[in-house]
Amino acid sequence: MLKVKDTLRATVYLGFDGRVVKNYLGPDAQTRFENEVRVLQALDERGCKFVPKLLAADRDRLQIVTTNCGSRVQHLDEPRRQELFAELEQFGVRHDDPDMRNVTYRPADGRFCLIDFEFATLLPGFEEKRQKTPGS
Numbered sequence: 001m002l003k004v005k006d007t008l009r010a011t012v013y014l015g016f017d018g019r020v021v022k023n024y025l026g027p028d029a030q031t032r033f034e035n036e037v038r039v040l041q042a043l044d045e046r047g048c049k050f051v052p053k054l055l056a057a058d059r060d061r062l063q064i065v066t067t068n069c070g071s072r073v074q075h076l077d078e079p080r081r082q083e084l085f086a087e088l089e090q091f092g093v094r095h096d097d098p099d100m101r102n103v104t105y106r107p108a109d110g111r112f113c114l115i116d117f118e119f120a121t122l123l124p125g126f127e128e129k130r131q132k133t134p135g136s
Contacts, residue, residue, distance in 0.1 A: 010118075014068065020052065024062040024118070032118035033062045039093055039117040040066070046126075048091040050084075050106075050113040069113035070106035084112050092126025093117070 001021065005012035009032070013021045024033040040054040052066035076084075085098040095102065096119045104113045 018068045019055065020066045020068050022064050022066070029062050033057075033059070033064070035120065036116075036118040037064060039120045039122060040064075042122055043091055043093060043117075046091045048088070048093075050087075050111055051117070052113075052115060069115055070104040070108075070111075073100060073103045073105050073112065076100060076103060076112070080112075084114065088114055089123065092123045094121045094123055096120050 001013040001015050003011065004014050008026045009029075010025055011023045015021060022036075024030075037054065037057045040052065043051050044053055050069070052069050054064060054066055056065040058064075081098070081100065081103065084103065085095050088095055095114060095117070097116065102114055102116045104115055105111070106113050
């Protein structure tokens with residue numbers, strides 16, 4: 001495995017099989033772990049295709065395993081970055097850390113993706129709004 005992130009809050013490894021392993025560290029590690037698991041599960045249930053898919057979550061080790069969403073993006077114009085994070089809100093999630101370091105590019109389908117949801121917020125009332133939308 002290749003270590004791609006090593007900070008006081010997390011260590012992230014990219015496996016040769018394409019899986020991403022994230023270990024939570026430091027202050028509030030348990031809370032950040034639980035939040036990211038909850039948000040990724042909600043996004044999967046809501047059909048969001050431009051975020052990692054949660055494959056495993058180990059609460060004892062504070063570790064998640066996800067799919068890989070491509071390589072980090074170095075340059076993206078500001079309007080496009082804002083549009084990408086706004087698109088996430090259509091799935092009932094506000095990222096709360098809309099920095100470029102959380103944007104990736106997946107060449108398989110030419111899609112910009114978002115990663116790192118430990119500080120994200122599930123927006124209230126999303127399920128109610130979604131159920132009331134005609135044709136959904």
